[in-house]
Amino acid sequence: MSDITLDAKVPDGDIQTLWDEHKFNMKLVNPANKRKYEIIVVGTGLAGASAAATLAQLGYNVSAFTFHDSPRRAHSIAAQGGINAAKNYHGDGDSVHRLFYDTVKGGDFRSREANVYRLAQVSNSIIDQCAAQGVPFAREYGGLLDNRSFGGAQVSRTFYARGQTGQQLLLGAYQALAEQVGLGKVKLYNRCEFLDVVQVDGRAAGIVTRDLLTGEVQSHAAHAVVLATGGYSNAFFLSTNAMACNVSAAWRAHRRGALFANPCYTQIHPTCIPSSDEFQSKLTLMSESLRNDGRVWVPTKAGDPRGPDQIPESERDYFLERKYPSFGNLVPRDVASRNIKAQVDSGKGVGPLRNGAYLDFAESIKRLSPQVVEERYGNLFDMYERITDENPYKQPMRIFPAPHYTMGGLWVDYHLETTIPGLYAIGEANFADQGANRLGASALMQGLADGYFILPYTIGDGLAPLLNKPLADTNHPAFKAAEAEVTDRYRGYLATNGTRSVDWFHRELGHIVWDNCGMERSRPGLEKALSEIPALYQEFKTDLRVLGDDRSLNQSLERAGRVDDFFQLAELMCRDALEREESCGGHFRVEHQTEEGEALRDDENFAYVAAWEWTGPDTPAELHKEHLDFKHVHLAQRSYK
Amino acid sequence: MTATEPLSGSPAPAAPGRTLNLTLRVWRQAGPDAPGAFEDYDAPGISVDMSFLEMLDVVNERLVEQSREPITFDHDCREGICGTCSLMINGRPHGPQRGTATCQLHMRKFADGDTIVIEPWRAEAFPVVRDLAVDRGAFDRIVEAGGYITVNSGSAPDANLIPIPKSVADAAFDAAACIGCGACVAACPNGAAQLFTSAKLAHLNLLPQGQAERYKRTEAMVDTMEELFGSCTNHGECEAACPKEIPIDFIALLNKDYLRAKLKNRRYLSRKP
Structure with a gap:
């Protein structure tokens, strides 16, 4: 048993003024001191690029990591439809409160109210920010911004840029990041994959990475680490995610003590x-x-x-x-x-x-x-x-x-900090805002809200007490041990010398997850998956064939590490789906439905966040619960009739 | 090689379920400094409904089965938007279908018995990393030099404060649609990056928000481009190769703004728009 108590650290107060008051109450780092801090941001999608750019503008020293050849390739780029904001430019009755309400309801009442309210509040600033960056949003003939309506809402609040909204928003964030790279405030590591987070004295002190071109395993120290590494839909193998999207960063952090919340909340x-x-x-x-x-x-x-x-x-x-x-x-x-x-x-x-x-x-x-x-x-x-x-x-x-999006992710508090002090998770990589189902056009909103407007404030509160604390030494035994572990793991894939390719295993795993933990879940199906996944994983460990070496670009080797983590995650997804004896949002248990076949929630017993703690490779994860309170939105059966 | 067909036309539909027997002639190169060479691979039984990259996936699976190292190639979204995929296919960037990135090219555009030659982008500024993958970091250097509008997070005025005529917003969008894949450079006999650079410049220089930094941006980006890439001699191959069909008109805008940037006294800019 561990002694973790989940404290969401939501401040007391009126939800409408909570965030503003909290911004005032948080500790600040004065501008001249910001340059004494090193921050690592992993991932350069909407959340990562916007966070890295903003932190650098504020004066922090930032290192940004992407496994792509360029930050502009991140999968946020493929988002098509749009981004929500409560601008009410069309006078059709929209407001911060309505966007908040729709998002909580759309999430089937499984998200944290205070986070969602804050998201709705900053949504308007996102549109202002992006328009100023030159994002070419759709316009009407009068020159003002156009909107359209999206699923789950009865107002026109979605801003869009043809069918390429994600691309244009990402290019805006990428350009802001590129500016800071050009100014020398951000050090960019491309084709460089995060493989582990390292803690010294109970706090995230840096990361271990692998250079995908040379295979070099390296340590990087920082005062805080931000994971903006996206979602895990590729656990299903076939999904709308890009080929390289993976859970590895979140999963490796999970193995080091970060709780993983609601893994069964996946969106189809x-x-x-x-x-x-x-x-x-x-x-x-x-x-x-x-x-x-x-x-x-x-x-x-x-x-x-x-x-x-x-x-x-x-x-x-x-x-x-x-x-x-x-x-x-x-x-x-x-x-x-x-x-x-x-x-x-x-x-x-x-x-x-x-x-x-x-x-x-x-x-x-x-x-x-x-x-x-x-x-x-x-x-x-x-x-x-x-x-x-x-x-x-x-x-x-x-x-x-x-499969398209995953609402589950690393558990974070109101500051977007995980259960590892100094380790933050933003965008799709965290769990907080979308509940059990995400409404259209709110993923882009969340990624940019976290990156531009929330994390840059909350991270200061965590950093202020560390003033003048030196960076951890990357020769510290904790770094050396993590490096050795990573090196051994990748050599292990090469040494297995079996008969099946990585993709074969990934495809087979995807079949099991899709059939049993996809659009419909049942106890017998999940139990079947929980016996089949470990069996296939055992085969993966003994019959994998990865050719080539670990000193040059080796795409099969990269994928082997990612699929390894998908195996472990898939088991937890099924465990979580099995424990949650109700249907809510994207989690549909056939045993729990109304006569008309709609999802049937059980608010009395399941109005909580399921946050799982890693206890080791051979022992089952331990469940911790964060109870969800609904003070501003009335809990009701969703009806869209 | 099959005829090139515009997307909007009506190509003769291939019978579903049809398969092709192909020969691939693929550039293999173990690393940036290693010598490279073509190798031939038989690719029988390729379904016409596969995308080009799925065809390569299948070939790679077969190679792994035979304990031969799979072909390295860059790819990610497979929806034609991330710009990661590349490939010279029969001497044409992204292959025979106009306005289509390699990941969206489907095998129905090829005929049974074809030999398909697959090479990496060939340009001095894009060194080969391995096999078909190249380093396009030079594009990032151009953007870092000035391809942005400076605005600190949180300091922006209301988005509707500056109305932008729809035609202007649409033209900026046409330029902003660039995916940064590098096909324009690969197609150019000089390895020039004018189309890429002009697209980013046009996107930002056309918008009212981009005016304050317009000439500084133009000069910085063009100078960086000239350092890293070849020179433009108006071949127009870039436009033909662009998977997003970005027109070379933007290069004219680039030239015009660059000339003006050299002549303008920027302290007095606001007097004459």
Whole structure:
């Protein structure tokens, strides 16, 4: 038993003024002293790049690490749809409180109220910041910013940049980071992978990395370490994440004492292109914004062999509009995903493999003109055509849900600090703001809120007491031990000399996780997964084949380390899903549903954050609970009807 | 090699489930200083629905089975947006399909029996790291020199304070769509980076927010570019190779702003916009 007590450190006070008051109450580091501190930021996506740039602007010395060749490659770049803010530019009744309310409700009442309120508050500053950086948001003819509505909201609060919002926001953050690199305030390490966090005297004192080009294992000391390393959807193998996205940084921190919260909260995005064959390496998302103008349907008759143009209106089932008249096609992602899956499972799937539903634009093209539709979605339609060889202007798209985002992540308090003092987690890598389901256009919001406007304040409170404390010596035994461990682990992969490739293991693991811990979970399924994963992991340890050496660029070796960590995480995901005897948001236990098949929460017993403590490779993780209090949002069964 | 087809056209659809038997001629190079050479690989049974990179995944899996080292190539999002993938395919950056990055190129664009030659980007500023992967850090150096608008986090005015005509915002966006893949440099006989640099400059120089640093930015970025890359002699190959179809018009804007940057007395800039 460990003596961890989870203290979220949410200050007392009125939620509306809490953050402002807290900013005043936190300790400050004076500008002349900031240059005495070294901060490491791992990851250069929206959260990491914005944090590194902001910390450097403030005067801290920052080292930024990315395993990509350039910080601009981070997977935030692929976000399509948009970013929420409570600007109420359209006068349709939006407010900070409404954005807060929608986000807590959308998360199925499993997020921490104070964090979400703060997120809604700073959302407006993000838009201001990005517009000033030159992010080319969509504009109306009068020159002012345009908005659209997104799933789970009944106001137009989503700012967007064609279908490339993530790209443009990331380039804004990347440019701010590049400026600081040019000024010498940020030292950038590219093609350099984080492999361990090192603690000295009970505090994060630095990290161990591996240079992907030379294989060199190196230690770096700092006064604080920030992980902005994204989510773990690739545990499913097939997901919309980029190929290199992984859980390793968060997982290695977890193994060193950082609690991992709600690993079973994963989001399955409803509108992705259905897979076409077993060689598929990843799934491609089609922005949720498409549901603004596209109508989801399947034929009323199972196994209907006709093409979409041959099926008359009377024989189509627009099932989202039928079941949820007030939200229609714009229900939250978890609800849309489950409904699409239910239709496909009932034999009504469409396409050559009968594994999708239609997303039809015919009516919008008629109502708006092909030009307007092209302006809104042109790049998405082009991408769809490139992949499927079908023209969505002429025939409906085919869509099916795919793993996309993970709400779970490292447990953090109100300061975004993990249970390892001095180690922070921001963006998708932490767990705090999205609850059990993330609404569309709030991932970009959270990443940038954490990086630009929250962490740069809270980190000062942790750093102030360390004034004039020297950096840890990278020759300290703790660093040397971590370096040796990393070196041994990677040599071990090479020495296994088995018969199966890394990708084979990853694919097999993905099958198990998707089948048993995907869109629907059940006790027998999870128990099956919990026996199959360790068996496959054992095979991984004895039958892996990685060729080449550890002194040059070796992509299979990189992947071996990541897949190793996915195995360990997958087990915890299933454990967490098994413990949570309720359905909430993206976590759907078949045993817990309403008569209409909606998620059935159990607030009395499960209104808590499940934070898991690593106890060793051969002993089960230990569960700690942070109870969630809802003072400002009334706990209710979500209804989107 | 198959004919190049524009995306908006209507290519004859390949029969689903069809497979191709291909020969790959791939550049293999063990490291930055090692000598490189082409090696041939048979790639039978490749489905036309695979993407080009999935085809390489399959070839790599087969190589590992035979205990031969897999081919190193850069890739990540596989959605045509991160700019990580590269590859000279039959002498063309990102292959035969216009406006399409390698990761979005599908095998239905090739014919049974084709020999496909796959090389890394060939440019002095992009040294080969291994096999098909190159170092494009020189692009980052150009952005670090001035490819940004200076604004400290938290100090921005309301986003709607400065209205921007839609046409201006759209033009800036067209330039900002650059994914930094380096195809323009690889396509250029001189290994010049004018299209990349001009896209970033146009994105920022067209916007009202970018005016304060406009000439400083232009001079710094162009000078860094000239240090690291070859010179532009107006071949126009870059535009043809760009997966985002960024037009060379932006190079004209770059030249114009660079000339003005050299002539302007920046202390008096605000007098004459």
